[in-house]
Amino acid sequence: MSAQMLVSRPKFDTRAVAQQELPPKSNQIQVNGGLHSSSGLTTAGYRTAKYTPDEWHRNNHSIFGQAFGDRAKAHSIRQEAKQLCGGTEAGSLRAQAQGTRLLGTRLQDVHFWRSELQRHVEALTAETELLLGQKRRLERARDSAEIPLAIATDNLACRERRLGPDLVKDGVEVELLREVELIRSVQELLKRTLDQAIDQIRANRDVKQTLELDWSDKHEAYTMDDQCGRYNNLSTDTQFHFNSTKFQESVSTHESWTKFTRDNITLSEREERASLDLRALIDQVLQDTAEDLRTQCAAVDRAFSQRCDDMNEAKVRLEQHLNQVLEQIGSQERNIAALERAIRDKEAPMKAAQTRLYQRSYRPNMELCQDTAQFRLVNEVGEITESIEALKKKLEEGRQSLRDMEDTRMTLQKEIGYKTNSLFIDRDKCTTHRTSYPTIIRLTGY
Incomplete structure (x- = not known):
């Protein structure tokens, strides 16, 4: 104008x-x-x-x-x-008032989404911390599983030093092999679960970083819009910007802006649910694996106890047989001595009978007669000879029985030694070593 x-x-x-x-x-x-x-x-x-x-x-x-x-x-x-x-003037005031009102509405929208982002960032941070705790439990449980494996493998190695017929694949060995296989399966399961936890923690941190970047952008935009909302005609720090009305390239629309933040929050909620489900899975895995290991440990302990009882019973019976054999050996030795005396006692009657026959063989002429005395003396020599042969045969049988019993004694003593060695391995070494088996609390990672 x-x-x-x-x-x-x-x-x-x-x-x-x-x-x-x-x-x-x-x-x-x-x-x-x-x-x-x-x-x-x-x-x-x-x-x-x-x-x-x-x-x-x-x-x-x-x-x-x-x-x-x-x-x-x-x-x-x-x-x-x-x-x-x-x-x-009125149009300018109306336009400025409408711009201020729209800036206020925009501030409310930005504040709402910024608050939502902050809430999800805090929730995701807390969830990540809980998952880190579960990860540490998995690591402790995995390390704790090394102790049962070392115990089981040591038991198997010790039982390889059993001697003689005691080196048998018994129920204890079957349970120990089953325990080793179970421990290795548990370790593999814990490793896979630990890898899942590490991947989930990485995903949580990536999503948290995305949310924090979005929150930072919104915080900066909120500060700028708040400052813009405070500008008025009396502001002293305003100036002309002739190119400010031009739209920048690659600008977002309100719909794309809302969709971007909503997609980030949806991704955060999905990762939170995945993290929550994984924590529940970790709890279940740790509980199940610990119970399985303790159950198998109890089975091995029962097998050891039963084997030790059987071994001790066998040892006691062997000792009883050994005592009886030793008694029989003593009796047989006395019997052999008696038979030898009996054989020696037959020498005098044999000499007397043979001497009689020898002297009577010198009877003259018709006196050399096969009379009743002659027949008796001949029969006497035959009877004494048969007695001596019977005594010698019985003596040989006694000596053979003595040798057999000596062999049996040595066998019994060896078996008792084997049983003593096996009892020492199973009861004093293996069973004592198994007392250091981790508790179920330690196996669950606490």
Whole structure:
């Protein structure tokens, strides 16, 4: 408006208007010269440059009309300018108020999503900390599983030092092999679960970083919009930015902006649920594996106890048989001595009978007779010989029985030694070593 008022309007030449209304001065002069020729040459220089009274009046009226028109036009312009100023001022205030209101609405939206992001960041941080605790439990449980494995493998190695027929694949060995296989399966399961926990922790941290970046952007945007909402016409730190109305490239829309944050929150909720489910799975895995290991440990302990009882019973029975064999050996030795004496006792009767027969063989002539005495003496020698042979045979049987019992004694003593060694391995070494088996609390990672 001020620019329109300051523009100079074209200057109105009244003389040009008067000249358009009047005939040319040269003609008028010629006419006047014709009419007033009697004035003489002395007045010619004064009359040629002057207007007539009609021209003067017309010039004044023209100036008056021009002034009136200019005043009317100026008045109209002032009225229109006044209305325009008021309208633009009100429009500016309305536009500024609407912009402030929309900035406030935007601040509420940003604050809402920023609060949601902060809540999920805190929830994800807490969930990650809980999952880290479960990860430490898995690591402790995995390390604790090394103790049962060392105990089981040591038991198997110790039992390889059993001697003789005691080196048998009994129920204890079957349970120990089953325990070793179970421990290795548990370790593999704990390792896979630990890898899942590590991957989930990494995923939680990645999502948390995404949420924090989004939260940081929203916090910065909130600060900027809050500052923009405080600007008004009285602010002293405002200035012209002529290119600020241009939209930047790759800007987001309200829908894409909302979708971006909602997708981040959805991803966070999904990872939170996955982390929660994984923690529950870890609890179940640790509980199940600990119970399985303790159950198998109890089975091995029962097998050891039963084997030790059987071994001790066998040892006791072997000792009883050994005592009985030793008694029989003593009795047989006495029997052999008695048989040897009996054989020696037959020497005198044999000598006497053979001497009688020998002396009677020198009877003269007809006196060399096979009489009853002769038959008796011959029968006596035969009976003594049969007795000696029977005694010698029985003596040999006794000696063979003694040798057999000596072998049995040695066998029994070896078996007792084997049983003593096996009992020492199973009861004193293996069973004692198994007392250091981890408790179920330690096996669950606490």
